[in-house]
Amino acid sequence: MDKIFRIKKMAGLLAVTMLLAFVTAFSGITGSGLKAEAADMEQRAVWISYLDYAGLKDKSQAEFTANINAMYDKAKSENLNTVIVQVRAFNDAIYPSAYFGWCSYITSNPAGPGYDPLAIMIEAAHSKGLRFEAWINPYRIDSATIHNPGSVDTIYLIVNGVEEIVRNYNVDGIHFDDYFYKGYPEVSVEQKKANVNEMIRIVYWKIKTIKPDVEFGISPQGNIDNCRAAGADVDTWLSNSGYIDYIMPQIYWTDNYGAGGGTAMYSSRLAQWNALNKNNTKMHVGLALYRVADKSAYDIGWSTSSVNLLDQANIAKNAGASGYTLFRYSYLNAAAARTELDNLKSVQEDRSKVEAFVTRLYRNILDREPDAGGLKYWSDALLYGNQTGASVAEGFLFCSEFEQKNIGDSQYVDILYSTCLDRAADAAGKTVWLESLTAGMSRRGVFAGFISSNEFKGICQNCGISAGNVALTEARDQNAGVTRYVYRCYQQALGRTPETEGLNYWTGLILNKTVTPEAAAKGFLESAEFRSKNYSDTEYVKTLYRLFLNREYDEGGLAYWLEKLAGGSSREEVMFGFSKSPEFNGLLQNYGL
Structure with missing residues (x-):
């Protein structure tokens, strides 16, 4: 394994301390600026747990490939764009590893299935336009025991294991979940945090030195006090750079919590996490899809509403979250979850239509693909009623990036046809608009003529957005016919423009x-x-x-x-x-x- 991270064991904790000093300097320089731009899109993800591997275990390579593709197709059918796949559930791996044995949930053969399941999973995900994050339980050995977080050997093992994945596979992210300290009552909470923090910072540093665009995120419990007690120092992670790229708390309650349904638990927990986020770290939210199918007596919201997931996704977005992840894959197929998923998907489908509208503006007007941040900004503005189709198109047509292109009137009119009418210009119509521009009508005035058309209104209606209009302050822009008529009066009577x-x-x-x-x-x-x-x-x-x-x-x-x-x-x-x-x-x- 080329250049695998190793600390000589004889150096012990001194070596870790020295490395952390270097990591501190490194994080001070790079901070969170190493995040990949593509990861700024709204995440709509699902966790694929080892518990979801029934259709993948002990299969031939062809069967495995077909079955994982079917799972991804299901995720795509729910309009999801990311899969977070459990590649190391215990002290094992679903890929050939120098450090861990084969996962018994993927193969019964200790020597492996004869192919690399992880490589197939990643290639299939990317071929379908899905991001792929490798989900790891860093400490867990089995359901009852964990590696000692205070041991230097444990840090060696975890960091080497992460490096093995990042070097050898084209993953988009490394994802840790909420399994930190379990047991060890003799260790103080502060020492637990310190031990976990050493490991987290070195993992972050190692990922960024190998592939800066690979994200590193953690999905802790939704209860902050429980996180702290388990050594998950979320206060530090969300106050300083150099630990994580994103946090994804598992907020698995509704806003009708309790037997009487009177506690807004979801919103309360989300507000607590937002208040903790001093470093403005990107936040996704883990949502309890499994609760929809497994009704809870102590959280009656799951039984009394069919829009919990939809409401929670919207509340999270309005609070600044960058997306959500559903726990877990098998419940995408649960009959009891169908209505909730359909309600959630309806909003996702609206987003897809809106994103297609905005993408066309980028391509037709700016002649480039949208950047992730811009696509999200304009799509959010349309989805949540802050902008109309007309106002967003106006923003593109009169931005400095477009104006710097210095295009002529003929090309400008062609752009209006393709953008506002979704078709090529007809010769007669183009002539009229060019004459209007020659007559002194402004480009904004001509644009207003296009967006008042039934064709533009139909496009907006199909995307589920308001067409809107443009505020025109000059008389010359109010009516192309009148402007052209006055222009010819100047030309024919006075002989001038x-x-x-x-x-x-x-x-x-x-x-x-x-x-x-x-x-x-x-x-x-x-x-x-x-x-x-x-x-x-x-x-x-x-x-x-x-x-x-x-x-x-x-x-x-x-x-x-x-x-x-x-x-x-x-x-x-x-x-x-x-x-x-x-x-x-x-x-x-x-x-x-």
Whole structure:
């Protein structure tokens, strides 16, 4: 075994003390910054205990592979994303080990099954998109005895065993549960804590020196006083870096605890753990799936409600927890747990839909895959009502990362089609939106047009989120047709592009019905800017053709109107004739006016 951690036994506790001094310096430099980003996703896990190995024991490699895949498929069907598999339940292992014999729950052959079950488990989990954490009982020898936590030999054994797994297997995490001190009444509580802490810190250090991205977490009892009495120094672990990456207390009570159901035990315990978490260590919560099937007389909440798991998951999330783990796998198949699991899964499925919505924003707008933290942030905002589909999309489109791409209008419109309508642009529609941008409508205004569509509303409805809208403060962004109409008035009457102030002024007048579109066109022709051009009658009539009829003059028509002017008709009278023409009425209809 290459570079396996060993301390010469003759050095005894002195060697451990010296190593801890190095570990202290190491943890001061790295702290918890070594956590893998991928582990920042919301965890939805299940413990797979040695008690769940009935379908795996004494199987051929093909049978074992098929059965573990079936177990993972079941976990996936419950919308779980992580499996925490018990690889060392006692003083044994489900893999070929230099330190432990074969686990009797996986094989009856002391020489092993002839293949590596752990390697198969990890490969199968990753192939299905599941994270895999190796679950270890560090001290337990059997149901009655443990290795002496105060022994240097015990530290050698535990650390070497962890290193063996981390070096040889592609695990995502190492997971210890709540079995610490059992017995040893002659050892004080403080000494128990000190002994356990030595082991925990060295394990943490060893994992991070080998594979910094592998997480190390502990799932202690939900009762903090019991943890302390057993030597699990949760106060220290949650106040200092260098011990654990996450804590996962087993909070196995409902909020209707007791014969009368009057004690909010779950919420109370969770609040106690949060108060203890001075180092802001990531927290998951262990949930008692087994209690759903095995009803408890002293915790009647399991009998009187079918949404315990759902409520507990939501309470934990609102309290800042990063996910939960269900104890244990076999109860996923329990008929008595089906309703609770369905209720829990319904929320998980909603999250999956929301995460798909957010992922599309990352891919279509930012042209990259979502980072775990960002995906969680935006998904949470949508799930818990703080944001709408429109407001989240707006956040992406107008963030600095997107703006720094400096994309052109054509690509911007294509992005809006793919993001808001989930389809490619049609040529006619794209032309209208590009004309709107050219006319002076802002990109936010064009975006607002897309999210007001039935297509965008349908996408949001399918994801279970509110479509929402965008707050627009400028008149030019309120109506694309009006903006384009005013723009052409500037172009045809004044021969220039409008300034934003003027565009907002005229579009505001039309939208507020202060003037009609016809009166607005006349207003341009009666403006001081237009009069200053000192157009001849010929140029004046040509302008009327372009402004009101959207075309160049014809010779006969031009001669007719010039004759009118020469005969004494005023320019206003001629303009009135153009404004009442069927061609101008058709032009207004093209702009929705």
